[in-house]
Amino acid sequence: MSNSFNDGRRRFVLGAMTASAATALTNVSPLWAAPAGRHFKDQVLTGDIKHLTISEANLAIGSQTGLPITINGQMPGPLIRLKEGQRAQLNVTNQLEQDTSIHWHGIILPAGMDGVPGVSFAGIKPGQTFNYAFDVEQNGTYWYHSHSGLQEQRGHLGPLIVEPADGDIGADREHTIILSDWTFADPHDVMRKLKVAEGYYNYQKRTIFDTLKDVEKEGLAETWRERAMWGAMRMSPRDIADVTGSTYTYLMNGRTPEDNWQALFNVGEKVRLRIINGSAMTYFDFRIPGLEMTVVAADGQPVKPVNVDEFRIAVAETYDVIVQPQERKAYTFFAESFDRSGYTRGTLTPSLGLTAAVPPQRTITERGMAAMGMDGMDMQQSGDMKKGMASSEMDMKKMGQHGEHTMHSDMMKGDMKSSRVLPVEKIDIVHSEEGHGPGAAMIAQNPRPRLDEPGIGLENSSHRVLVYADLVGEHAWPDEREPERQIELHLTGNMERYMWSFDGKKFSEVDGYVRFNYGERLRLILVNDTMMDHPIHLHGMWMELENGQYPRPRKHTISLKPGEKVSLQISADAPGEWAFHCHLLYHMEAGMFRVVQVA
Numbered sequence: 231m232s233n234s235f236n237d238g239r240r241r242f243v244l245g246a247m248t249a250s251a252a253t254a255l256t257n258v259s260p261l262w263a264a265p266a267g268r269h270f271k272d273q274v275l276t277g278d279i280k281h282l283t284i285s286e287a288n289l290a291i292g293s294q295t296g297l298p299i300t301i302n303g304q305m306p307g308p309l310i311r312l313k314e315g316q317r318a319q320l321n322v323t324n325q326l327e328q329d330t331s332i333h334w335h336g337i338i339l340p341a342g343m344d345g346v347p348g349v350s351f352a353g354i355k356p357g358q359t360f361n362y363a364f365d366v367e368q369n370g371t372y373w374y375h376s377h378s379g380l381q382e383q384r385g386h387l388g389p390l391i392v393e394p395a396d397g398d399i400g401a402d403r404e405h406t407i408i409l410s411d412w413t414f415a416d417p418h419d420v421m422r423k424l425k426v427a428e429g430y431y432n433y434q435k436r437t438i439f440d441t442l443k444d445v446e447k448e449g450l451a452e453t454w455r456e457r458a459m460w461g462a463m464r465m466s467p468r469d470i471a472d473v474t475g476s477t478y479t480y481l482m483n484g485r486t487p488e489d490n491w492q493a494l495f496n497v498g499e500k501v502r503l504r505i506i507n508g509s510a511m512t513y514f515d516f517r518i519p520g521l522e523m524t525v526v527a528a529d530g531q532p533v534k535p536v537n538v539d540e541f542r543i544a545v546a547e548t549y550d551v552i553v554q555p556q557e558r559k560a561y562t563f564f565a566e567s568f569d570r571s572g573y574t575r576g577t578l579t580p581s582l583g584l585t586a587a588v589p590p591q592r593t594i595t596e597r598g599m600a601a602m603g604m605d606g607m608d609m610q611q612s613g614d615m616k617k618g619m620a621s622s623e624m625d626m627k628k629m630g631q632h633g634e635h636t637m638h639s640d641m642m643k644g645d646m647k648s649s650r651v652l653p654v655e656k657i658d659i660v661h662s663e664e665g666h667g668p669g670a671a672m673i674a675q676n677p678r679p680r681l682d683e684p685g686i687g688l689e690n691s692s693h694r695v696l697v698y699a700d701l702v703g704e705h706a707w708p709d710e711r712e713p714e715r716q717i718e719l720h721l722t723g724n725m726e727r728y729m730w731s732f733d734g735k736k737f738s739e740v741d742g743y744v745r746f747n748y749g750e751r752l753r754l755i756l757v758n759d760t761m762m763d764h765p766i767h768l769h770g771m772w773m774e775l776e777n778g779q780y781p782r783p784r785k786h787t788i789s790l791k792p793g794e795k796v797s798l799q800i801s802a803d804a805p806g807e808w809a810f811h812c813h814l815l816y817h818m819e820a821g822m823f824r825v826v827q828v829a
């Protein structure tokens with residue numbers, strides 16, 4: 231980013247803004263999300279020692295009243311602003327009747343300060359205060375959340391911004407946008423319903439009318455074959471998200487789409503938007519119709535600027551973008567859930583009260599063979615899957631041929647797009663002999679890199695959508711060694727039983743750690759054998775994504791598409807035990823969780 235920052239000008243601009251913004255402050259919760267953005271220093275926790283109190287409170291969420299877990303009385307919690315180079319001291323007091331915790335997501339710190347009960351510490355008992363203290367050695371956009379049970383689903387989360395040591399944010403103004411998914415239901419009921427029937431929240435299932443339409447369009451044979459295939463897999467082609475807009479209210483800074491969170495700008499200003507996906511289960515597609523966005527950071531770490539019209543943000547990821555509106559008019563922040571079951575929105579406006587059109591929601595996408603990355607996916611005949619297989623085995627074989635065809639045309643497309651060969655393409659994926667056991671209902675026979683694909687529902691977008699292949703680190707990272715060792719982990723699941731796991735074993739069935747040798751440079755290969763997207767999060771260490779770019783982008787959360795394989799370089803420089811898990815809350819709870827030990 232350029233150093234066009236000009237303090238004098240910025241102060242002037244803000245002075246002009248203060249009067250109109252001040253009137254709006256009184257009704258705003260959380261306070262840090264006031265329309266003028268940063269610079270109302272009293273709304274963020276900037277003292278040397280920060281105190282956070284966890285409790286619960288009745289709060290208005292849209293037109294209803296919910297009982298979220300609050301942090302200092304707010305949901306989402308306060309914006310914590312730290313400065314690179316300082317020592318952070320954060321005292322967290324638990325006023326709940328159950329244990330709690332705070333994990334500082336994406337922050338590099340000693341293992342004992344990482345906030346995962348049972349891994350980094352014992353948790354915070356009711357009535358107790360835990361004093362977190364660590365040196366802040368990075369800057370950027372991060373967040374924090376509970377790592378206890380399903381508390382995160384109740385709003386136990388908030389933004390964490392670390393200012394760079396030189397104070398230069400590369401913009402005249404900044405706004406922090408945290409997206410979340412709220413339910414008025416008890417999260418434990420949500421979990422129970424998922425276990426009973428994975429498709430419980432999927433009200434968009436195909437109907438006979440959809441099928442008739444397909445028959446008309448594609449002919450009987452093709453339609454019948456596809457139905458048989460989905461039947462055999464016991465899933466609906468619309469199973470994109472486990473929990474959907476049928477129960478969720480999607481929030482932007484705690485506000486519903488009707489509440490319309492507002493952010494102010496002045497024409498000509500460079501505005502930095504810090505976008506955080508604090509959802510329990512929801513990927514969002516984020517855009518501002520009519521406004522180009524320049525992506526300048528991913529997961530808090532700087533990347534070479536990329537101009538886009540839209541990006542998908544997986545659960546737990548953060549992106550920073552710069553926008554520079556040239557017209558004195560309102561723009562809509564539009565965050566659509568990736569299964570298209572709902573959205574949230576806000577407004578970027580030169581004066582309060584203006585609104586812009588809210589775009590229509592796009593139509594639901596189906597998990598077609600190609601979109602699923604199903605080419606050559608092998609239905610392992612184990613457990614419950616087997617029963618469903620018998621009647622349609624023949625069709626599955628036919629599907630196999632169809633699949634090969636799709637794969638070839640995809641590969642050709644890939645070749646035309648790029649001649650880069652990723653390290654992971656040269657690595658043979660190993661499936662264990664039992665095919666990872668009953669916890670893995672299927673395995674991807676030919677997993678492939680999908681880093682240049684925008685993901686399901688965005689394949690045919692007519693505008694520029696960010697893909698992982700676009701991300702280039704702003705500078706090289708300190709450890710340039712070639713990896714000495716390779717570890718391969720498979721993301722596995724049995725949708726029907728709502729079992730989610732690594733290598734077919736849920737956390738409760740695993741003994742021992744995933745071991746990293748202290749000081750080594752290693753390559754972690756992840757293979758997604760399931761038919762869903764999973765955002766995989768490593769605590770304590772960065773993962774450098776081998777996406778064919780140099781410098782590699784580094785991330786704390788990597789989202790894998792169905793049937794995808796990726797490779798990551800990691801410097802095992804953080805001694806201790808660290809959580810490693812899928813950041814979809816109910817997947818983690820179901821068992822997609824491991825502990826990495828660095829020793």
Ligand SMILES: [Cu+2]
Pocket residue numbers: 730763764765812813814817818822
């Ligand atoms: Cu998952």
